[in-house]
Amino acid sequence: MEHPDHPLTEARRYGYVEDGGVWLRPTLGQPARRIGQVKDTDDDALRYFAQRYEAFRTKVDELLQRLETADNQGSYLMKILHLQEQCKQHDGLGDYETLHRRLREAEDQLKVSVARNREKNLATKISLIQQAEELSDSIEWISASEKVKELRQAWLKTGPVDKELTEELENRFHGAVQLFFDRRKAFQTDRKALARRTVDRYRDLVNQAESLKNSDQFEATSRQLKQLQTAWRDVNGNLPKKQAAELWTKFRAANNHFFERLKHHIESQRVAAVTEGRSGVPSSAEESLVRKRELANRAEALLSVPSNQAVNQAKALQAEWKQSGAVRGPESDRLWQRFMLACDKVFEMSALDYYLRKRQAEGTTATPTERAQAATAALRKFIENDRQELDLLRDNLDKLSSAPANDQFRQLLQGKIRTFERKIQTKTELIAIFSAAVSSPGR
Template identity: 30%
Template sequence: MSSDPWGRVDETGTVYVRTAEGEQVVGSWQAGSPDEALAYFKRKYEGLVVEIDLLERRVRTTDLSAKDAETAIGHIREQVDAHHAVGDLDALRVRLDKLTQTVAERREQRKEAKAKQAEEARKAKEELVAEAEKLAQSEQWRAAGERLRALVDTWKGLPRLDRKSDDELWHRFSHARSAFSKRRKAHFAALDNQREEARRRKEKLVAEAEALSSSKDWGPTSARYRDLMQEWKAAGRAQREHEDELWQRFRGAQDVFFQARGEVFAERDAEQRENLTRKEELAAEAEKLLPVGDLKAARAAFRAVNERWDAIGHVPRDAKAKIEGRMHAVERAIQEAEEAEWRRTNPEARARAAGLTGQLQDAVDKLRGQLEQARAAGNTAKAQKLERELEGRQALLDQALKGLEEFGG
């Protein structure tokens, strides 16, 4: 007979384990000595301890599911309850009970986290839907279209909700995108129709202008050309690929007529020289608008000058390019000021510039911190590498700050 604090073997070879409920039969041992019997069943106990240690570690440090954890706990508990080991089985039951409670708590935590994630996803998708529905009414076709595409990418990155809620929100989201696409398509179709109508009208004007180019009825024909010019301006722009060609033909026809008129009426050279003097005065008046300060006032003043300019007749041919070039230079300067003002006040471009500047500033600050650490640690090679990176990022930051200044800060 052999005994241990947690078990014993009687004279018949029956092995017992001591528990809080009394002795329990572990099994029968006939193949060797009682000490060997106790050692065998104590090793089985140690094996159970190892299994519980491992399971506790997996529950604590991995994403083992509650279901798998409970299955593993049940398997070990069956072995403990079968009393086929010698050791403190009651302590193992306490550990298994505690582990069961831990798994239950983690299940509840994961349930709460999942519910929170679902609620956050719902809120995020509702916000996406609201923004998409607002964008559906926008006429900023390019910007709104790009934003809607970005919203789709954001939507794809969010978790799915329950099927009914997800389908309802997606239906609204998709409907908003379809509505915007339909409106945009209709807008550009109408624009194409307008440009096509402008092309047809201008082709008729060109045909008439070309027919009049050989006329010798100077007064009425000149008046008709002025009317044709007004009709040309009122017709709107044709498609880009047609507009320049039609304009060249239209102006070419007029040039043919007025050149012939000039050649026949040489005596009118004096009038043209006077026209040149007046246009030079107007050009000088227009040039005083530069550099552009008050854009609105400059635009209005130039328009007034241009109206008086249009009312003046032809100038000598050899002076035409130069005098018109002066006016065109002022017009281009005002147009460039308008474009600069638009770029400066464009909130999307400013936001992109500000975002890039912020990112570069963060990168520079981070590199400076790393550089100081490397220097403090005496790591010369790393410090030199960080210095080169810092120089590159600082140059990009300086360039981005200069670009941001164009937006007014």
């Protein structure tokens, strides 16, 4: 049967009272040290410090019990080392030697367990790295993305490995993951760019159709619109349903508008032919040529008119040209070239004036020479952009297969090439005009 005052007996075994102080006997390689003082009686003081030891021992017992069932035992290592140090510094009376030995044995077992776990962690991380590196080249973007995310979660849940391996493994794993997501981002960027190019292509066809819908050159425009319809089918773009429907509605409306006008034109021609047959009065091609000469001269004179007025007058002249009658022959073609070039100059001048006004500092006024120099620089810049577009079109035309299926698209490219060649010619002639103004400012 345990002695009724067992705590006191244990306290005297590991400590003593001397000169009013409580002393712990030599332990753990340390000499005896004073741990407190006597406040009431010697026995009360000894019992108090024996209870302090018991509280500390209970703390050690609880830690070692939790360690046995812990999932992440490695996290207990620092706590065990800390308690070992406390065994040498704790103010109590008891068997610190035994507590220290138990903690050291737990430390040794824990180090073995940690080493074993780190080997398992290493094997797990190597496996995760291999899987990530295999996925880094995948193009199954949806399924591979899910797998990569799962690998990242598994990596975070996997415990540490030896410190000298940590950086290398981290770099390999995260490098493979980053490579996959960089490739996916590049793919998505390319897909968006392709979608934008598809939309731009459809919009270009819509704009071309709308620019032709009021044309009075019925025969040529009919061919052009049919070419645009073929080009529309050749795009074969994959766009959101709503966006595709909106573009198609605009394109179809422009086509329908023209062909409805063509229908009325054919009917009016039939009626006119019948009327002419009855009256015996033929139409005059010479009158049409005279009218076209007059329109070309008036268009060329518009360069001396302020651009904001010249634009409206050029548009009015274009409307008159449509009503001037159809004439075939070399002179008609030359007049058409003169007229179109003159109108182009008017529209280019208007765009140039707007460009220069936007870049001119508020409240300042440029001299005629300064304006001519700025206009020349701007036109050269515009020509450079036009040449880039022209080179791209020519390159696309050169790469186009000679298959008959591409004939209509080839004609479309050739038409756009002629348009840019005319733009460059127009701007070049304007540069000559401005350069002459700079070299002869007094004129």
